[in-house]
Amino acid sequence: MTIVERLATTTKNRQKSRQNRFVPLAGVLVGAAVIVVLTYTLPPFRNYQLATIGAYLCVTAGLTVLTGLNGQLSLGHGALMATGAYTLALWQDRFNLLLPGIVLAVVVTTLAGGVIGLAAARLRGPYLAGLTLAVAVVVPSITSTFDNTFNSDQGLSVALNPPPGVIPVEQWQVWICWAGALLTVLFLAYLVRGRFGRDMRAVRDDETAAKLAGVGVARTQVLAFVVSAACAGLSGALFAVLAQSVSPGAFPLTLSLFLVMAIVIGGLGRLTGALIGAFLLVALPSVAQSIAEDAGSQHLEGNLALTFFGVVLVVVMLAAPGGLASMKFPRKIRKQKGQE
Amino acid sequence: MDRFLYLTFDGLSRGAVYAAFALALVLIWRAARIVNFAQGAMAVATAYVGYSVASATGSYWLGFVVAIAGGLVLGAVVERVVMRFVDHSSPLNGVVVALGLVLIIQGVLGMIYGNDYRPAEAPFSRDAFQIGGVTLLSRFDLFVFGAVGAVVVLLTLLFTRTSTGLRMRAAAFAPDVSRLLGVPVGGMLTLGWALAAAVGSLAGMLVIPTELGLHPNAMDLLFISAFTAAVLGGLDSPVGAVVGGLVVGLLLTYVSGYLGANVAPMAVLILLVVVLLSRPDGLFSKAKARTA
Numbered sequence: 001m002t003i004v005e006r007l008a009t010t011t012k013n014r015q016k017s018r019q020n021r022f023v024p025l026a027g028v029l030v031g032a033a034v035i036v037v038l039t040y041t042l043p044p045f046r047n048y049q050l051a052t053i054g055a056y057l058c059v060t061a062g063l064t065v066l067t068g069l070n071g072q073l074s075l076g077h078g079a080l081m082a083t084g085a086y087t088l089a090l091w092q093d094r095f096n097l098l099l100p101g102i103v104l105a106v107v108v109t110t111l112a113g114g115v116i117g118l119a120a121a122r123l124r125g126p127y128l129a130g131l132t133l134a135v136a137v138v139v140p141s142i143t144s145t146f147d148n149t150f151n152s153d154q155g156l157s158v159a160l161n162p163p164p165g166v167i168p169v170e171q172w173q174v175w176i177c178w179a180g181a182l183l184t185v186l187f188l189a190y191l192v193r194g195r196f197g198r199d200m201r202a203v204r205d206d207e208t209a210a211k212l213a214g215v216g217v218a219r220t221q222v223l224a225f226v227v228s229a230a231c232a233g234l235s236g237a238l239f240a241v242l243a244q245s246v247s248p249g250a251f252p253l254t255l256s257l258f259l260v261m262a263i264v265i266g267g268l269g270r271l272t273g274a275l276i277g278a279f280l281l282v283a284l285p286s287v288a289q290s291i292a293e294d295a296g297s298q299h300l301e302g303n304l305a306l307t308f309f310g311v312v313l314v315v316v317m318l319a320a321p322g323g324l325a326s327m328k329f330p331r332k333i334r335k336q337k338g339q340e
Numbered sequence: 341m342d343r344f345l346y347l348t349f350d351g352l353s354r355g356a357v358y359a360a361f362a363l364a365l366v367l368i369w370r371a372a373r374i375v376n377f378a379q380g381a382m383a384v385a386t387a388y389v390g391y392s393v394a395s396a397t398g399s400y401w402l403g404f405v406v407a408i409a410g411g412l413v414l415g416a417v418v419e420r421v422v423m424r425f426v427d428h429s430s431p432l433n434g435v436v437v438a439l440g441l442v443l444i445i446q447g448v449l450g451m452i453y454g455n456d457y458r459p460a461e462a463p464f465s466r467d468a469f470q471i472g473g474v475t476l477l478s479r480f481d482l483f484v485f486g487a488v489g490a491v492v493v494l495l496t497l498l499f500t501r502t503s504t505g506l507r508m509r510a511a512a513f514a515p516d517v518s519r520l521l522g523v524p525v526g527g528m529l530t531l532g533w534a535l536a537a538a539v540g541s542l543a544g545m546l547v548i549p550t551e552l553g554l555h556p557n558a559m560d561l562l563f564i565s566a567f568t569a570a571v572l573g574g575l576d577s578p579v580g581a582v583v584g585g586l587v588v589g590l591l592l593t594y595v596s597g598y599l600g601a602n603v604a605p606m607a608v609l610i611l612l613v614v615v616l617l618s619r620p621d622g623l624f625s626k627a628k629a630r631t632a
Contacts, residue, residue: 073432075439119613123620125431126375127571131616133377134564134609141605253560254446257439264436303450310443317437318425 024189028182035178039171047170048242049282054177055238056278058184060262061271062231065188067260068269069197070224071204072120076132077232078256079139080116084109084236085246089156090149096159098241102180105237106230113229114222121221136256140248155247158240177238184231185271191227192271200224254306261313284308346468346475347597348590353481354550355589356488361543361566362573362581363495364536369575371512371532374423374434375567378441380559382418382537383544385445386410388453388554390545391460400463407541415537419530446556455556462549484546491539492582498535499578508532561605565592568612574622583623 035054039047059077067073084105091101116135120128143150150156163172191197199220202210207217240246262281266273285305292300361379368376376382390407394400418441426437464479499505510518511528519525547562548554569588573580588611595607615622 067432071430071432073435119617123616126377126435126575127616127620129377129432129435130375130564130567130571131612134568134612137560137564138605138609141602145600145602145606253557254443257443260436260439261443297451299451299454303447303455305447306443306450307447310440310445310447313440313443314422314437317427317433317440318422 021193024186024193028186028189031185032178032182035174035182039174044168044170047168047174049286051170051173051177051238051242053278053282054174054181055235055242056262056281057181057275058238059232059235059259060266060274060277060281061181061185061188062228062235063259064263064266064269064271064274064277065192065200066224066228067263068267068273069192069204070200070221072221072225073125073129073260074120074132074225074228075129075253075256075260076116076135077228077259078251078253079135080109080113080229080232081236081239081255082139082246082248082251083112084233085240085251086143086150086156086236087233088237088240089158089246092159093156096161098160098176102234102237102241105240106233109233109236110226110230113226113232117222117225117229120225121218133253133256136253139251143248153248155245155250157245158243160241160244173242176241180234180238184234185274188227188231189271196220196223258309261309265312265316342474343597347593349477349481350597351590351593352586353477353484353589354547354593355569355586356484357543357547357585358562358566358569358589359582359585360488360491360539360546361562362569362585363492363578364540364543365566365570366573366575366578366581367495367532367536367539369570370578371508371529371536372419372423372434373428373431374426374438375575376536377435377438377563378418378445379537379540379566380544380563381442381445381556382411382414383540384548384554384556384559385449386414386537386541387460387544387548387558388449390541391458391554400461404463404545407545408538411538411541412534414541415534416530418537419533423533424526424529449556453554453556457552458554460548460553466550480549487542487546491542495535495539495578504531561608564605564612565589565608568608568615571612571620572615572623574624577622577624580622580624 035050038050042050059081063074063077087105087108088101091104092098095101116132119131123131140153143155144152163169192200199210199215202213202215203217203220210220211217236251239250243250258281259277262277263274264277265280266276285302288305288308289301292302292304361383364379365375368374368379386407389410390403392403393406394403397403422437422441423434426433428434462480464483466478466480468475468478468481470476497505499509507518507523508528508531510521511523511525512532515525518528543562543566544559548558551558565588566585569584570581571584572587573582573584588608591607591611592604596604599607
């Protein structure tokens with residue numbers, strides 16, 4: 001593709017994005033309406049699962065922006081979720097005010113993400129993955145070293161007021177989780193459409209070129225990590241609300257790997273991909289669970305889902321690195337389109 | 341002072357294992373420019389097989405040999421079946437595929453063996469004996485030193501004295517030219533993965549008896565420590581990996597000996613951050629050219 005052609009497509013894309021300015025807002029509003037209707041029709045357990053999807057969506061959306069659009073692979077988002085969850089648990093223990101608690105959880109995780117992000121901005125590829133992996137592995141060690149605050153492996157319980165009025169708890173949880181998820185998605189959707197999104201992609205594709213074009217490479221990377229960490233913190237706080245307890249066992253290394261699987265399978269960098277991933281994170285273990293129960297084997301429980309996620313991750317990466325969302329068009333056709 | 345001496349020898353023994361595992365990471369990095377995040381899981385898998393054979397036949401050494409041989413096979417299979425087809429346009433892809441392998445291996449191990457810790461006995465006594473009234477090291481520590489030392493010597497001989505080693509280095513350094521000169525580059529890559537996985541399996545067999553036992557996640561922390569060791573020495577340098585392994589082993593043993601075992605993982609994280617921020621290319625690196 002020559003530079004002229006590339007410029008032409010950029011202009012075309014810009015015109016398209018102007019037309020699409022209201023698409024995220026419309027999508028989120030429709031989504032909110034669908035969710036509210038669903039909560040009145042679904043049984044309590046399905047509502048609980050729906051709420052879990054919402055909580056996952058916060059973190060997968062943030063992670064897909066970081067990894068897909070900025071090229072930074074983080075394996076430490078499970079640990080960032082733990083940060084948010086523990087912050088909320090400690091806050092609720094003293095004050096029992098949910099909304100400020102969630103905001104505080106996001107702020108604290110943002111700060112933690114800033115620290116990791118500052119280091120991450122100087123690292124590339126496998127180095128960054130290794131560092132964030134270390135962060136994920138270290139969570140149980142921190143909770144047992146400072147067990148006066150975090151109560152070691154037992155973790156903390158999260159005090160919650162009952163939902164207002166006569167709303168069932170599960171329905172209330174869906175509303176809280178999806179309010180967070182949809183706000184996150186809306187925020188991210190506009191963020192990646194704007195100048196910051198362009199900067200992120202430029203840094204991902206060619207750091208030297210981005211630097212020459214006046215994009216602050218380190219600044220963009222740190223900022224991307226911070227935004228993504230904030231989403232993980234929100235997600236962690238929502239999980240604390242859902243489980244009404246936090247413990248290191250809820251945020252194992254496997255969770256971080258699952259998150260990577262979720263964003264890869266839906267297509268890196270796509271918010272719809274993050275939604276698909278969040279759905280699969282809840283749906284696949286539940287299917288695997290029922291298979292394991294039918295087979296009556298204790299060993300299958302949990303491990304079947306683990307294996308399945310692993311196989312999906314490897315197969316998607318080898319067969320369609322663009323994720324499920326990109327499989328609509330076979331590659332050849334897209335190439336021909338680009339050459340016209 | 342006695343305690344310090346004891347911790348030093350214990351740390352060197354631990355460090356020798358980290359060195360072996362870091363060496364396995366470096367081998368693959370040099371051959372394929374991939375940090376094999378599945379190394380830990382692969383080593384656990386072969387250790388499970390080794391201990392199954394050992395308990396079925398009653399011979400630890402047969403199990404030991406099977407574990408190492410299993411490492412060779414598993415490494416070759418992983419390269420031939422999966423890693424060869426990874427799209428290398430982004431360095432992320434190799435990492436993500438390796439993580440997928442981690443999930444598969446841990447899931448399959450859990451399905452076969454369950455998720456409880458299984459006892460793994462050591463071939464030698466782990467009770468430290470005394471030299472001149474000071475408790476220093478155990479027979480198992482000596483076995484660790486011997487095994488890792490042998491691996492280091494054999495690898496050095498392979499890469500510097502044999503034509504196969506020369507071909508492997510050539511295939512990694514200049515694949516296209518090597519191919520023109522008749523070096524089977526793909527085969528060398530497979531051999532590199534097989535060797536690295538076997539060394540990883542050895543490290544697994546050496547470390548698992550000293551920890552809680554066999555578990556699908558048994559090597560997670562070891563992987564981080566060995567990764568830190570490899571980064572400390574520079575991912576490209578086998579000598580660096582050995583030195584880095586010993587340094588990390590000593591540091592971890594001092595930290596867990598004086599501050600408590602819970603603190604050790606945090607010490608690894610802090611060391612990794614410090615190294616990555618101050619000397620990201622390792623202690624033995626040269627200055628890099630500017631890109632812009």
